[in-house]
Amino acid sequence: MGQVATDQFPLQIWSSLVARHCRNMDSRSFHYGDQLGSQAFRETIARYLRTARSLRCEASQIMIVSGSQQALELSARVLLDRGSRVWIEEPGYWLAKAVFALAGCRVVPVPVDEEGLDVATGIKLCRRARAAFVTPSHQFPLGVSMSASRRFQLLDWAQSTGSWIIEDDYDSEYRYESLPIASLQGLDTNARVIYIGTFSKVLFPSLRLGYVVIPPDLVDRFIAIRGAMDICPPGFYQEVVTDFIGEGHFARHIRRMRVLYRERRSALVNSIDEELGNGVEVLGGEAGMHLTVALANGARDVEVAERASRQKLWTWPLSRCYAGQKPRQGFVLGYGSTAKADIPRSVRGLHDLLQGKRNSK
Amino acid sequence: MGQVATDQFPLQIWSSLVARHCRNMDSRSFHYGDQLGSQAFRETIARYLRTARSLRCEASQIMIVSGSQQALELSARVLLDRGSRVWIEEPGYWLAKAVFALAGCRVVPVPVDEEGLDVATGIKLCRRARAAFVTPSHQFPLGVSMSASRRFQLLDWAQSTGSWIIEDDYDSEYRYESLPIASLQGLDTNARVIYIGTFSKVLFPSLRLGYVVIPPDLVDRFIAIRGAMDICPPGFYQEVVTDFIGEGHFARHIRRMRVLYRERRSALVNSIDEELGNGVEVLGGEAGMHLTVALANGARDVEVAERASRQKLWTWPLSRCYAGQKPRQGFVLGYGSTAKADIPRSVRGLHDLLQGKRNSK
Numbered sequence: 001m002g003q004v005a006t007d008q009f010p011l012q013i014w015s016s017l018v019a020r021h022c023r024n025m026d027s028r029s030f031h032y033g034d035q036l037g038s039q040a041f042r043e044t045i046a047r048y049l050r051t052a053r054s055l056r057c058e059a060s061q062i063m064i065v066s067g068s069q070q071a072l073e074l075s076a077r078v079l080l081d082r083g084s085r086v087w088i089e090e091p092g093y094w095l096a097k098a099v100f101a102l103a104g105c106r107v108v109p110v111p112v113d114e115e116g117l118d119v120a121t122g123i124k125l126c127r128r129a130r131a132a133f134v135t136p137s138h139q140f141p142l143g144v145s146m147s148a149s150r151r152f153q154l155l156d157w158a159q160s161t162g163s164w165i166i167e168d169d170y171d172s173e174y175r176y177e178s179l180p181i182a183s184l185q186g187l188d189t190n191a192r193v194i195y196i197g198t199f200s201k202v203l204f205p206s207l208r209l210g211y212v213v214i215p216p217d218l219v220d221r222f223i224a225i226r227g228a229m230d231i232c233p234p235g236f237y238q239e240v241v242t243d244f245i246g247e248g249h250f251a252r253h254i255r256r257m258r259v260l261y262r263e264r265r266s267a268l269v270n271s272i273d274e275e276l277g278n279g280v281e282v283l284g285g286e287a288g289m290h291l292t293v294a295l296a297n298g299a300r301d302v303e304v305a306e307r308a309s310r311q312k313l314w315t316w317p318l319s320r321c322y323a324g325q326k327p328r329q330g331f332v333l334g335y336g337s338t339a340k341a342d343i344p345r346s347v348r349g350l351h352d353l354l355q356g357k358r359n360s361k
Numbered sequence: 362m363g364q365v366a367t368d369q370f371p372l373q374i375w376s377s378l379v380a381r382h383c384r385n386m387d388s389r390s391f392h393y394g395d396q397l398g399s400q401a402f403r404e405t406i407a408r409y410l411r412t413a414r415s416l417r418c419e420a421s422q423i424m425i426v427s428g429s430q431q432a433l434e435l436s437a438r439v440l441l442d443r444g445s446r447v448w449i450e451e452p453g454y455w456l457a458k459a460v461f462a463l464a465g466c467r468v469v470p471v472p473v474d475e476e477g478l479d480v481a482t483g484i485k486l487c488r489r490a491r492a493a494f495v496t497p498s499h500q501f502p503l504g505v506s507m508s509a510s511r512r513f514q515l516l517d518w519a520q521s522t523g524s525w526i527i528e529d530d531y532d533s534e535y536r537y538e539s540l541p542i543a544s545l546q547g548l549d550t551n552a553r554v555i556y557i558g559t560f561s562k563v564l565f566p567s568l569r570l571g572y573v574v575i576p577p578d579l580v581d582r583f584i585a586i587r588g589a590m591d592i593c594p595p596g597f598y599q600e601v602v603t604d605f606i607g608e609g610h611f612a613r614h615i616r617r618m619r620v621l622y623r624e625r626r627s628a629l630v631n632s633i634d635e636e637l638g639n640g641v642e643v644l645g646g647e648a649g650m651h652l653t654v655a656l657a658n659g660a661r662d663v664e665v666a667e668r669a670s671r672q673k674l675w676t677w678p679l680s681r682c683y684a685g686q687k688p689r690q691g692f693v694l695g696y697g698s699t700a701k702a703d704i705p706r707s708v709r710g711l712h713d714l715l716q717g718k719r720n721s722k
Contacts, residue, residue: 002393003392004391006387006388006391006392007388009391011383011384011386014383015380015383015384018379018380018383019376019379019380019383022372022375022376022379022380023372023376025372026367027367027368027698029567030365030367030370030565030566030567031364031367031565031566031567032363032566032567033567065591066427066591066592066595067591067592069589069590069591069592070590070591073589073590073591077463082443095588095589095592098588098589099589099590101589102438102586102589102590204391204392205391205392205393206390206391206392206393206394206593206595206596206597207595207597208591208592208593208594208595208596225463227456227459228430228434228456228459228460228462228463229430229431229434229460229463230427230428230430230431230434230569231427231428231430231456231569232567232569233569234427234567234568234569234595234598235567235569236567236568236598237595237597337388
């Protein structure tokens with residue numbers, strides 16, 4: 001899960017950009033940079049987000065970080081205190097939970113249904129939560145895209161209670177069936193949304209580059225805390241990615257990957273139909289680089305995933321994504337780095353494990 | 362201050378290493394890496410620290426971070442709680458103070474004399490402090506090198522109270538008069554020392570690479586918190602620097618820079634003697650890339666520094682380095698990026714400002 005098709009990455013183009021920037025390093029590029037990140041990079045990202053994700057943002061609101069994890073960590077440090085209560089999606093992204101725990105916050109798991117986070121239930125459970133963490137484009141791990149009405153409900157709640165919405169827009173670039181829905185940040189008229197994005201999925205994870213779009217009146221607080229945390233982001237790759245985007249390679253790469261991932265996604269869905277049949281339910285196949293297979297209750301996903309890993313078959317147990325009591329059983333299956341041809345065999349392996357058969361690879 | 366002689370950096374060699382590694386990127390180098398950092402890089406650093414700084418460490422104790430700031434931040438998250446009391450050097454490094462404040466700790470400023478941190482006074486002020494932050498190689502900003510007896514006193518205190526010592530060994534590579542004294546970590550037999558180092562001064566700041574040497578029994582806690590903070594360090598430059606060190610370029614670069622910085626240091630000291638005369642005291646010229654000029658009381662360093670900056674003359678007011686009441690007046694002057702020929706004019710400019718003269722040019 002979270003692995004990308006690195007063999008498809010335009011390494012030639014990338015290398016030549018890297019070489020060019022390395023040769024042209026000047027005294028400025030050696031020194032500490034702006035705490036927000038490079039101006040040119042932030043302008044490029046702002047343009048991209050305004051057009052591709054209908055954000056309302058200027059470069060001055062964007063802070064470059066090492067990925068969505070640091071973005072989340074920073075947001076927690078700025079917005080939350082020990083004891084603050086935070087809505088998280090149930091099921092949801094475990095590393096978000098980890099950040100809020102680290103910040104001494106009390107997480108309030110709010111159920112996700114076919115429209116996304118159930119805002120009404122969230123309000124019943126804890127109206128006065130300080131913040132809500134959501135993945136509206138492609139909810140992790142169920143893959144729901146939050147409905148427009150839910151988005152407005154969530155924004156209304158944030159406005160009426162003075163709470164914050166932390167929107168992690170991961171996977172928004174890869175949609176296969178529906179058009180992307182406008183981001184919460186783009187719909188927000190009251191500056192209640194902190195928007196988080198990353199290049200880990202659309203370029204590659206070891207790059208460690210992401211960004212936060214910050215409400216204007218919070219920018220100074222983000223800068224102050226970021227300064228104490230790690231001063232500023234590394235300079236070099238910011239320049240490289242700026243040109244990678246500016247020269248059109250980024251858009252081209254995303255278009256190519258969307259086609260590739262759609263194929264792999266279809267191959268996976270078909271194999272699941274054939275091999276696992278009616279026993280299971282496929283969730284969240286409309287976007288991104290992973291989908292979730294929900295099993296009938298009684299299955300033991302952690303146990304099966306553990307056995308699978310011994311056969312080099314990597315799955316993520318769905319039950320691990322639950323903070324509360326009644327976890328659903330299943331697997332989150334990433335297909336980003338799995339060749340189409342290898343998918344049927346892998347699913348068959350999973351089938352055999354579910355049947356309790358020894359897999360004779 | 363903190364600026365390095367970037368024009369002296371072996372950019373040719375660096376570029377060819379960067380190009381080589383970029384061409385040779387494989388699927389592993391694209392993906393998330395070890396939370397501690399690359400194994401090869403950590404082994405290289407461990408070897409370097411054992412020989413150059415007489416540390417007792419294995420690669421398994423080393424965590425790659427984005428610089429001493431993140432190292433400090435991580436250490437605070439692992440070792441300290443809200444309300445924990447922490448010794449800091451008075452005067453000291455303001456960004457360390459910022460980290461402890463961010464962690465909700467209460468800092469206890471402990472005076473620094475000609476032997477370094479005054480441990481006895483620290484014990485009088487607050488024996489039960491949870492940790493002490495020190496810069497023993499080249500105390501910031503006074504430039505004292507902590508005496509051996511003080512080092513043992515500090516280690517005894519930490520052992521008897523179960524406290525931690527956070528040793529920031531910045532500037533240890535550049536010594537001009539005395540031989541380096543063994544690091545606290547190397548003298549410590551009770552695993553009470555967290556050792557912090559950075560490549561910002563010996564390579565360049567925008568690289569954002571540093572490391573922490575962690576007592577073995579704390580490694581898992583560092584990993585857990587690091588994982589929630591930013592998952593892992595960026596991959597690429599770790600590989601580049603591994604070869605830069607392994608192929609001998611690093612040692613050669615440090616040797617060359619030591620000669621260059623010594624020249625600039627002497628030029629600065631001479632100009633200060635000529636221009637500022639007896640009115641001032643020069644502190645900490647024995648190591649590093651900056652020294653401190655202490656002024657007679659009554660001078661207003663913040664005001665002068667502010668006026669100087671309007672003439673593109675950058676100084677850091679000594680009084681800003683004090684947490685407590687009676688700050689000494691003076692300037693921290695970095696000479697890393699100032700050509701020898703430009704130093705006299707700059708010092709003259711400072712002299713004129715101290716005299717209250719308008720500086721023409």
